[in-house]
Amino acid sequence: MGTYIKNSHTDFPKIDTLQMIEVDRLMVDEYHIGLIQMMENAGRCLAILTKERFFNGDVEGKNIVVLAGTGGNGGGALVAARRLHNWGANVKVFVTAEAKKFTPIPLHQYKILRRMGGSIQLASEINGQKSPDAIIDGIIGYSLKGKPRGNAAAMIHWANGQKVPIIALDTPSGLDLTSGRRFGATIDAAATLTLAMPKKGLFVEGVKAVVGELYLGDIGVPIELYREKSLGLDPTNGFRYSDIVRLY
Ligand SMILES: NC(=O)C1=CN([C@@H]2O[C@H](COP(=O)(O)OP(=O)(O)OC[C@H]3O[C@@H](n4cnc5c(N)ncnc54)[C@H](O)[C@@H]3O)[C@@H](O)[C@H]2O)[C@@H](O)CC1
Ligand SMILES: [K+]
Numbered sequence: 001m002g003t004y005i006k007n008s009h010t011d012f013p014k015i016d017t018l019q020m021i022e023v024d025r026l027m028v029d030e031y032h033i034g035l036i037q038m039m040e041n042a043g044r045c046l047a048i049l050t051k052e053r054f055f056n057g058d059v060e061g062k063n064i065v066v067l068a069g070t071g072g073n074g075g076g077a078l079v080a081a082r083r084l085h086n087w088g089a090n091v092k093v094f095v096t097a098e099a100k101k102f103t104p105i106p107l108h109q110y111k112i113l114r115r116m117g118g119s120i121q122l123a124s125e126i127n128g129q130k131s132p133d134a135i136i137d138g139i140i141g142y143s144l145k146g147k148p149r150g151n152a153a154a155m156i157h158w159a160n161g162q163k164v165p166i167i168a169l170d171t172p173s174g175l176d177l178t179s180g181r182r183f184g185a186t187i188d189a190a191a192t193l194t195l196a197m198p199k200k201g202l203f204v205e206g207v208k209a210v211v212g213e214l215y216l217g218d219i220g221v222p223i224e225l226y227r228e229k230s231l232g233l234d235p236t237n238g239f240r241y242s243d244i245v246r247l248y
Contacts, residue, residue, distance in 0.1 A: 003052075004048050004049075004052055004243045004244055005048075005049065005052055005053065005215070005243070005244045005245070005246060006241075006243070006244070006245050006246070007245070007246050008216070008241065008245035008246060008247050010239050010240075010241065010245075012197060012198050012216070012239050012247070013197060013198075013233050013234065013239070014197075014198050014199065014200045014202075014203055015197045015198070015199060015200065015231075015233070016177070016178040016199065016200050016201075017142045017176075017177050017178045017199070018178075019197075019231055019232070019233075020142055020177070020195075020196065020197070020199065021142075022230055022231055023196055023197065023221060023225065023226075023231065024038070026225050026228055026230070026231070027221060027225065030225070030228070031222055031225060033220065033222075035072070035105050036105050036108065037220065038195075038219045038220065039072065039075045039076050039079055039105060039106075039109065040079055041217070041218065041219035041220050042076035042079065042169065042170075042193075042195050042217060042219050043075075043076045043077065043078070043079020043080040043081075043082070043083060043109075044079065044080075044083055045193055045195075045217030045218065045219070045243065045244055046076060046077065046079075046080040046136065046138075046167065046169050046193050046217070047079070047080040047083035047084050047087070048083075048243070048244065049167060049191065049193050049215055049217070049244055050064070050080065050084060050134060050136065050167050051084065051087060053167075053191060053213075054134050054165050054167065054190070054191075055133075055134075058088075059084055059087050059088055059089035060087070060088035060089070061088060061089075061090060062088075062089045062090065062133045062134070063089075063090045063092070063130075063132040063133045064081075064084055064089045064090070064091050064092075064132055064133060064134050064135070064136065065091075065092050065093075065094065065129060065132040065134075065135045065136070065159075065162075066078070066080065066081040066084075066091060066092070066093045066094070066135075066136040066138065067093075067094055067096075067135065067136065067137055067138060067139050067155045067159060067173075068081075068093060068094070068095050068096070068106075068110075068138045068139070069095075069096045069138060069139045069140050069141075069152060069173075070095070070096060070097050070101045070102045070103060070106060071102075071103055071106060071140075071141065071143055072103070072105070072106060072141060072143075073138045073139065073140055073141030073142075073143075073169055073170055073173075074095065074096070074102070074106050074138045074139070075103075075105055075106030075108075075109045075138075076138055076141075076169050076170070076195075077136050077137070077138020077169055078093065078106065078109035078110055078112075078113055078138070079109055080136055080138070080169075081093050081113060081118065081136070082109070082112060082113055082116065082118070085116065085118065091118065091119070092119045092121070092129065092132070093113065093118060093119060093120045093121070094120075094121050094122070094123050094125070094126045094129070094155060095110070095120060095121070095122060095123065096123050096139060096150070096151040096152050096155065097122075097151065098122065099111075122151075123151035123152075123154055123155050124151070126154070126155060126158050127158065129158075131162045131163070131164060132162065132164060133164060134164055134165045134166070134167065135159045135162060135164060135165070135166045135167070136166075136167050136169070137159060137166050137167065137168040137169060137172060137173050137187045137189060138169045139152050139155055139156065139173035139187070140152060140171075140173040140174065141169060141170040141171060141173075141177075142170060142171065142177045142199070144171075144173070144174065144175070144176055144177075144183075146183055147183040147184035147185075148173065148174045148183070148184055148185045148186075152173065153184065153185045156173055156174055156185040156186065156187050157185055159187060160185075160187065160188045165190035165191070166187055166188065166189045166190055166212075167189065167190065167191050167192075167193065168187050168189035168191070168192040168193070168211075168212075169192075169193055169195075170192075170193070170194050170195050170199075171192060171194065171199065171201070171202065171211075172186055172187035172188070172189040172192055172210045172211060172212075173186065173187045174186030174187060174210075175187075175201060175202075175207060175210055175211070176201055177194075177199040177200070177201040177202070178199065178200055178201050179200075179201055179204070180200070180201035180202070180203070180204025180205075180206075180207045181201070181204075182210065186210050187210065188209075188210050188212075189210060189211060189212040190212040190213065191212045191213040191214075191215060192211045192212055192213070192214050192215065193215045193216075193217045193244070194214065194215070194216055194217070195216075195217050195219050196216075196217075196218075196219055196221045197216070197221075197226070197239075198214075198216055198247055202214055202247075208248065213246060213248070214246070214247045214248045215244050215245065215246050215247065216241065216244065216245050216247055217243075217244055218241060218242055218243050218244065223240060226239070
């Protein structure tokens with residue numbers, strides 16, 4: 001693999017969504033690491049994985065469509081959109097809802113893209129979009145609640161219909177990160193970049209068909225955090241890693 005992406009030889013603990021939410025809480029409450037810092041790292045890892053794995057390190061002139069929901073998953077994808085744009089890609093962003101529906105930090109990412117003159121369109125305009133060279137899935141992450149509906153479902157169907165590589169952030173939208181269950185429309189990813197620690201649902205029988213290659217992204221979680229009792233992880237489990245590691 002390249003400079004940023006290594007094969008993993010570590011048997012990482014597999015965590016569930018509740019433990020991931022506890023990681024997020026500890027990051028903010030105990031270590032005062034802001035969500036915006038985690039999101040920037042998530043989006044940078046996503047952009048690097050896209051560039052290195054699918055464009056051999058050069059996205060100059062490549063057409064990349066970024067699909068973003070209104071939460072943290074969308075926020076990470078909007079960071080990736082900004083970085084890929086800076087590296088020369090022709091990025092088009094489609095969002096599931098208008099700006100006022102975005103949560104605060106993802107909205108902050110949205111506004112930066114706007115200030116950069118970025119193309120941000122509503123999901124309803126996606127049917128006119130010609131097939132890109134790759135798609136980034138930042139529609140839904142670990143806060144999936146039941147069967148994808150409305151614009152999210154429409155974007156999932158559109159993306160799957162393009163027959164180009166889809167790189168999913170945290171989970172292919174529509175796949176539940178704890179149970180590995182799919183309730184309905186689910187992104188069929190060529191690769192998935194999950195964040196911080198691998199999630200149980202990505203190792204359930206049969207999910208590899210929609211997860212594709214699975215990577216783990218380093219978003220700067222202090223190694224000591226994983227030893228906090230509230231996480232219930234084996235503190236002796238040594239799982240240092242940097243940047244991006246391929247898990248399968
Ligand atoms: N420490 C971490 O793991 C970090 C996680 N981050 C990202 O934040 C995500 C979690 O963010 P949030 O909790 O804001 O929520 P998500 O971004 O996972 O999901 C919320 C979005 O999904 C939509 N949605 C949920 N269920 C739906 C359904 N059935 N049909 C249609 N739309 C549906 C909501 O309307 C909303 O737009 C993670 O998956 C990850 O990608 C990043 O913010 C960086 C830090
Ligand atoms: K996703």
